[in-house]
Amino acid sequence: MKDYYEVVVVGGGIIGHAVSYQLNKNNVTTLVVEKQQSGRKATKAAAGMLGVHTENSNANEFYKLCQSSRDMYQELNWELYELTSIDIQLASGGMVELAFHEQEKQAIELKRQAFPNLEWVDQRQLKAWYPMLGKEAIAGIYMETDGHVEPSRVCEAFKQGAIAKGGKVKEDCHVWNINHVGKTFHLDTDEGLITAERVVIATGAESGRWFTAMGLVNPMIPVKGECLSIISSGIQLKQTLFCKDFYLVPKRDGRYVIGATSERYNQSSYVSVGGIESLLTHFNTIFPSFRDARIDSFLTGVRPGTEDGIPVIGEHPYLPGLYYATGHYRNGVLLAPATAQLIGDLIMNQSQKAIGTLVSPQRLAMVNS
Numbered sequence: 001m002k003d004y005y006e007v008v009v010v011g012g013g014i015i016g017h018a019v020s021y022q023l024n025k026n027n028v029t030t031l032v033v034e035k036q037q038s039g040r041k042a043t044k045a046a047a048g049m050l051g052v053h054t055e056n057s058n059a060n061e062f063y064k065l066c067q068s069s070r071d072m073y074q075e076l077n078w079e080l081y082e083l084t085s086i087d088i089q090l091a092s093g094g095m096v097e098l099a100f101h102e103q104e105k106q107a108i109e110l111k112r113q114a115f116p117n118l119e120w121v122d123q124r125q126l127k128a129w130y131p132m133l134g135k136e137a138i139a140g141i142y143m144e145t146d147g148h149v150e151p152s153r154v155c156e157a158f159k160q161g162a163i164a165k166g167g168k169v170k171e172d173c174h175v176w177n178i179n180h181v182g183k184t185f186h187l188d189t190d191e192g193l194i195t196a197e198r199v200v201i202a203t204g205a206e207s208g209r210w211f212t213a214m215g216l217v218n219p220m221i222p223v224k225g226e227c228l229s230i231i232s233s234g235i236q237l238k239q240t241l242f243c244k245d246f247y248l249v250p251k252r253d254g255r256y257v258i259g260a261t262s263e264r265y266n267q268s269s270y271v272s273v274g275g276i277e278s279l280l281t282h283f284n285t286i287f288p289s290f291r292d293a294r295i296d297s298f299l300t301g302v303r304p305g306t307e308d309g310i311p312v313i314g315e316h317p318y319l320p321g322l323y324y325a326t327g328h329y330r331n332g333v334l335l336a337p338a339t340a341q342l343i344g345d346l347i348m349n350q351s352q353k354a355i356g357t358l359v360s361p362q363r364l365a366m367v368n369s
């Protein structure tokens with residue numbers, strides 16, 4: 001394998017492979033360097049919700065980014081299937097946010113005011129839709145356009161799609177250092193020196209060091225999350241249900257994913273008794289009829305959170321050719337298509353268009369530099 005590339009993407013999660021796919025699709029050849037196996041970190045743990053309306057409380061710029069990214073999955077679904085034969089399991093059954101107390105009801109009322117397109121569901125209707133609930137929901141909102149995908153499959157489809165278009169992938173290869181030398185970048189890796197014209201940092205929750213090393217403020221806050229999947233043939237749910245303490249995602253392969261815990265600065269990689277216990281306690285109260293369901297798997301990963309809750313997507317403020325595509329926190333699956341498009345536009349057109357400053361690394365420049 002050659003050791004000079006137009007673009008090297010560091011990190012083979014859903015974000016790194018999405019960016020790589022977008023570039024190769026447009027004839028920019030990339031190498032993705034992944035220190036383990038692709039898609040085994042936060043990407044693997046994700047429930048895959050495209051939760052535009054569960055993740056936003058008003059129609060601001062971030063909401064618009066989420067919405068446009070969700071919509072891109074419609075076309076990607078077919079495009080990736082044709083190219084790779086991988087079904088990303090796009091499900092568009094919608095999501096329902098449930099309220100069990102007056103305070104929760106007020107919160108969803110506000111959301112309904114912010115997004116008039118959402119449908120109000122009253123207590124009687126909820127009873128008819130969900131007779132299996134062990135506790136009576138007093139109101140809900142139906143978010144018809146928000147579905148979900150299977151994150152590991154999406155990541156693999158982006159990876160295979162990029163390869164089909166000429167991209168390369170090096171796995172089990174750690175990037176230890178990145179040096180700016182003249183107009184190129186030198187990457188010290190487990191497999192020696194790799195030179196690139198441009199580098200994209202897509203290292204998820206481990207991105208912090210690549211801000212500090214490049215003279216920027218480190219915005220990263222790792223947030224551990226745990227979830228589990230169960231299988232129950234007795235109950236058929238079409239919509240994802242979202243409650244205050246957990247969510248339940250009916251996957252197309254028959255599993256239900258129950259998630260997720262949230263623990264800032266915890267970067268451990270094991271599934272804990274306490275984490276699963278707290279999820280199941282909340283879950284069993286609302287869904288006592290799932291008690292006989294079979295446990296399928298436990299999953300954990302560290303979300304790449306940021307201090308301001310906004311991802312970092314764009315070019316380094318004073319190191320041309322170095323790009324960040326990280327900090328997607330709870331929304332990396334949802335935002336992978338839009339992130340890929342933004343980075344692709346930047347690299348191919350050399351202009352910071354689209355959403356401008358919202359996600360730009362410019363906000364992390366040191367005050368005195």
Ligand SMILES: Cc1cc2nc3c(=O)[nH]c(=O)nc-3n(C[C@H](O)[C@H](O)[C@H](O)COP(=O)(O)OP(=O)(O)OC[C@H]3O[C@@H](n4cnc5c(N)ncnc54)[C@H](O)[C@@H]3O)c2cc1C
Binds near residue numbers: 046325333
């Ligand atoms: C429990 C849980 C549930 C979630 N549910 C959802 C959801 O429903 N919807 C949604 O949109 N998002 C969800 N998320 C968030 C989503 O998983 C993340 O935002 C997304 O996976 C981030 O992708 P990434 O590619 O940036 O990071 P990762 O998937 O973590 O990939 C980063 C990769 O970089 C590699 N790497 C790191 N350092 C180096 C190095 N020095 N050299 C080479 N490689 C390196 C790592 O090995 C890793 O493979 C959830 C997360 C968790 C934990």
